[in-house]
Amino acid sequence: MAHSDDLTRRMLLKGAAGATALAGLGMPAIVKAQSDVIRIGHLTPITGFLGPLGEFAQMGVQLAAEEINAAGGVLGRKIELVMEDSVNPQTASAKAERLIERDKVAMIIGEISSASALAIGQVANRTKTVFINTGANSDALRGESCNPFMFHIEAANSMMVRSVGTYLKNENLIKGKKWYSLTADYAFGHDLFKVAKKFVSENGGEFIGEELVPTDATDFSPYLLKIRQARPDVVASNLAGNQITNFIKQYAEYGLQFPITGFGFDTAVAWGAGQGNFSGIWPLIWHHMVDTPSSRKYVEAFTKKYGKPPENQSWGDYNSLKIVAQSFDELKSPDPQKLAEHLRKGAKFDILKNREGYFRPYDNQMVQQMYAVRAKEPGKMANQWDIYEPLGSVPGPNEDLEVLAPPKDGTCKIQA
Amino acid sequence: MAFVFILEQVLNGLLVGAYYLLIALGLSLIFSLGGIVNLAHGAFYAVGAYLAVTLAPRIGFAGAFVASPVLVALLGVTVERLFFRRFYRSDPILSLLLTFGLAMIIEQSLRMIFGAAPLPFSIPPALRGQVFVGDFIYPRYRLIIFGVALAAVTATWFLVYRTAFGRVVRAGVQNPDMVEALGISLQPYMTAIAAIGIGLAGLAGVLLAPISGVHPAMGAEILTAAFVVVVIGGLGSFWGVIAAAALVGVVRGLTIYFFPPAGEASMYLLMALVLLVRPRGLLGERIQKFE
Numbered sequence: 001m002a003h004s005d006d007l008t009r010r011m012l013l014k015g016a017a018g019a020t021a022l023a024g025l026g027m028p029a030i031v032k033a034q035s036d037v038i039r040i041g042h043l044t045p046i047t048g049f050l051g052p053l054g055e056f057a058q059m060g061v062q063l064a065a066e067e068i069n070a071a072g073g074v075l076g077r078k079i080e081l082v083m084e085d086s087v088n089p090q091t092a093s094a095k096a097e098r099l100i101e102r103d104k105v106a107m108i109i110g111e112i113s114s115a116s117a118l119a120i121g122q123v124a125n126r127t128k129t130v131f132i133n134t135g136a137n138s139d140a141l142r143g144e145s146c147n148p149f150m151f152h153i154e155a156a157n158s159m160m161v162r163s164v165g166t167y168l169k170n171e172n173l174i175k176g177k178k179w180y181s182l183t184a185d186y187a188f189g190h191d192l193f194k195v196a197k198k199f200v201s202e203n204g205g206e207f208i209g210e211e212l213v214p215t216d217a218t219d220f221s222p223y224l225l226k227i228r229q230a231r232p233d234v235v236a237s238n239l240a241g242n243q244i245t246n247f248i249k250q251y252a253e254y255g256l257q258f259p260i261t262g263f264g265f266d267t268a269v270a271w272g273a274g275q276g277n278f279s280g281i282w283p284l285i286w287h288h289m290v291d292t293p294s295s296r297k298y299v300e301a302f303t304k305k306y307g308k309p310p311e312n313q314s315w316g317d318y319n320s321l322k323i324v325a326q327s328f329d330e331l332k333s334p335d336p337q338k339l340a341e342h343l344r345k346g347a348k349f350d351i352l353k354n355r356e357g358y359f360r361p362y363d364n365q366m367v368q369q370m371y372a373v374r375a376k377e378p379g380k381m382a383n384q385w386d387i388y389e390p391l392g393s394v395p396g397p398n399e400d401l402e403v404l405a406p407p408k409d410g411t412c413k414i415q416a
Numbered sequence: 417m418a419f420v421f422i423l424e425q426v427l428n429g430l431l432v433g434a435y436y437l438l439i440a441l442g443l444s445l446i447f448s449l450g451g452i453v454n455l456a457h458g459a460f461y462a463v464g465a466y467l468a469v470t471l472a473p474r475i476g477f478a479g480a481f482v483a484s485p486v487l488v489a490l491l492g493v494t495v496e497r498l499f500f501r502r503f504y505r506s507d508p509i510l511s512l513l514l515t516f517g518l519a520m521i522i523e524q525s526l527r528m529i530f531g532a533a534p535l536p537f538s539i540p541p542a543l544r545g546q547v548f549v550g551d552f553i554y555p556r557y558r559l560i561i562f563g564v565a566l567a568a569v570t571a572t573w574f575l576v577y578r579t580a581f582g583r584v585v586r587a588g589v590q591n592p593d594m595v596e597a598l599g600i601s602l603q604p605y606m607t608a609i610a611a612i613g614i615g616l617a618g619l620a621g622v623l624l625a626p627i628s629g630v631h632p633a634m635g636a637e638i639l640t641a642a643f644v645v646v647v648i649g650g651l652g653s654f655w656g657v658i659a660a661a662a663l664v665g666v667v668r669g670l671t672i673y674f675f676p677p678a679g680e681a682s683m684y685l686l687m688a689l690v691l692l693v694r695p696r697g698l699l700g701e702r703i704q705k706f707e
Contacts, residue, residue: 046532052631055532185677211672214680218628218637219435221428221558222672222679228553229421242637245534245629253539253555253627255546272534272629276544384536 037080038073038334040065040321041105043095043120044135046085049215049241050112052268053313057134058083059306060314061109064321067301074325075332092116096123096131106334107131109320112313114138114188121150129336130343132324134316137264138191142363143411149340151364153316153323153351155285157192158406161199161263163370164283166394168261171281173234175204180232180258182223182247184240185212188264192238196263200236208232213239220247224254237262244269252277267311270387276378278387284371286315286352289390295352309385319351354393355401363412367401369393424552425669431558433665434565437658438623439638440645441569442616444657447646449576449585449609452500453508455515457642458635459522460614464488464621465630466526469537477540481622488618489611496610504606519635526632539626561623568616573654575612585609644683648690650700659698 042061046054065079073079082103086092092111099105100123108124111117112135124131125147132151133141139156155163168174179200183189189212197207209230211223227235235258239247244262248270251260260280267287270278288299288309298318302310310318326349327342328334344364348356357368373388381387395403443457467484468477475483495518503511539557547554576582588595588602595602628634645664649656664683671682678685690698 048633051527051633052531052533212677214677216637216640216680219432219668221432222425222669223676225421225424225428225553225669226673229424242534242629242631242633245631246627249538249627249629253544253557254553255555268533269629272536272631274536274538274626276538276541 037078039105041099041108042083043086044110056311056313057317060318064318089115089119093119096120124149132320146412158195159404160283167372177233178208180209181236183238220250279375429666429669433662434562437565437661438620439642442613444646446613453512456518458639459519460617461621462635464618465625468622468625484622485615485619489615492611492614534629534631650697653699656699
């Protein structure tokens with residue numbers, strides 16, 4: 001029970017510093033490579049506040065690899081995944097290099113954080129290796145930071161905004177309405193808010209509150225009081241990851257009745273909120289109720305393997321690997337350069353939606369349908385996964401798919 | 417009107433203070449009385465929350481509210497017997513490293529067992545709803561948290577300052593060798609302190625699970641704030657921890673009212689200011705071994 005003399009309150013300060021460090025640490029998961037296989041690198045955050053989504057990403061890509069291998073592999077060779085936790089931009093960059101140089105992967109799939117995606121994209125460009133971004137939304141990745149080897153199956157922020165925006169217009173929630181927004185205070189949130197504000201203003205809405213929320217905030221009550229005092233017509237979330245879970249739980253706790261919407265969203269954070277907490281209209285790149293034959297088959301296989309339905313994040317990683325396998329088969333070669341050319345030439349893919357998707361050569365963004373969903377009333381939910389009902393998809397059946405895509409404003413110079 | 421809004425933020429800040437008090441109290445106890453810088457405090461908080469989510473469907477929220485902190489306290493007894501005990505007399509950096517490792521093991525175990533995605537959990541229907549005082553709004557559940565936090569701190573204070581048990585513990589803090597020379601073995605006392613401190617982390621986990629996301633990193637999320645409250649309050653003082661928790665709640669609320677981006681930074685600034693003016697913390701006691 002005796003203490004050494006140097007135990008001072010400084011120790012406590014060190015403790016506080018250690019506590020901060022703890023939040024940033026992660027664990028690598030390395031799958032050992034073998035020869036005579038086609039190796040695919042998978043790099044996405046498994047720890048940290050995006051970890052819950054990264055887990056769904058891994059589940060999606062693993063299911064795809066299993067299905068491909070069960071069907072005989074690619075060009076007669078098995079797919080082998082080398083999966084890593086990307087942690088942060090520095091680590092992501094180092095691991096991307098290691099995957100390419102040491103593990104000799106044919107290409108890389110993954111990422112959720114826009115900052116890390118940028119870092120991996122730079123490595124991809126330098127080494128001329130294809131990288132398919134499955135979760136990073138920042139428009140800048142499709143603009144000034146674009147490059148010929150970085151492809152985006154994930155929607156850009158402006159696509160999320162336009163898809164949910166279409167339904168908000170239908171519900172009469174934009175024109176002449178007072179908006180109050182909470183925005184995650186980092187690159188993703190800022191980028192999303194910029195696009196969202198432009199859309200709302202252009203359609204006759206007005207922001208009466210625009211709050212930045214630090215990413216480490218866990219208690220939202222002071223913000224909720226401010227929203228209540230401002231009496232807006234619509235509350236909009238530009239939050240990210242676990243923030244959304246905390247926000248919708250506490251929004252329900254304070255019993256605020258203003259309709260909620262959001263421009264960035266992942267199903268996992270709403271599944272994690274619990275009964276009676278989730279509300280509002282939200283955009284999604286895909287959800288497990290999309291009713292097409294391939295989508296139903298995928299949901300069935302995923303639910304059978306993991307005991308829960310797939311999430312929008314697992315959709316991206318699953319389809320990316322399927323796209324790569326199909327392309328290698330069509331090319332009759334796992335050559336990274338040829339893969340990039342093939343994808344940029346407008347090859348079309350079944351991405352579990354009504355209409356096929358394709359990467360447009362302007363910025364390598366996958367052009368595709370988007371969806372919106374509305375939270376169900378608690379009494380109508382059949383189980384813990386059944387939390388929303390589909391509102392439909394955009395663009396309409398006769399519209400060009402490209403109407404949703406980010407504007408070709410010339411900031412991306414791939415083609416120049 | 418602005419004055420009313422500011423007053424509302426101040427009162428809400430006091431309520432939020434209860435939230436900080438719950439997560440900091442056990443940490444303060446183990447550090448003040450055991451000298452262990454418990455970086456695993458947040459992890460025990462997460463275990464409490466996961467236990468609540470697992471137990472509530474079987475034994476109800478009330479049952480989980482009682483059972484989870486007790487189970488976490490038992491885990492605390494195990495950890496004290498196996499690990500803490502070896503570090504009371506050694507360089508505190510060792511216990512810091514130990515608990516750092518423990519925190520990672522617990523967090524990863526939660527991830528392996530329950531997955532990384534947040535688990536759904538809500539306020540029980542009976543405790544939902546809001547209380548209105550004039551135009552001010554108070555969720556009923558937060559008022560309950562407030563009550564439980566006050567009860568927990570009062571009980572702990574009573575135990576440490578008004579019972580024979582507390583007298584031995586406090587004597588042990590000042591001069592453990594003399595206490596042992598008097599024929600009192602401090603070991604069971606320290607086991608009890610660890611059980612109470614870690615059990616309080618579990619209690620915080622159960623209470624906060626309905627209003628925050630239940631995911632493996634939830635402990636790491638609140639740990640830094642808990643340390644800040646303990647440092648501001650000052651070592652060895654329960655009233656200091658209460659004052660600090662209330663102060664952090666109010667200052668944070670006001671910062672968010674006037675300048676939201678600095679909401680979380682405000683508590684660190686407050687800590688820096690307090691340490692400049694009162695290096696011992698607000699109400700920190702003069703304890704021989706800390707000087």
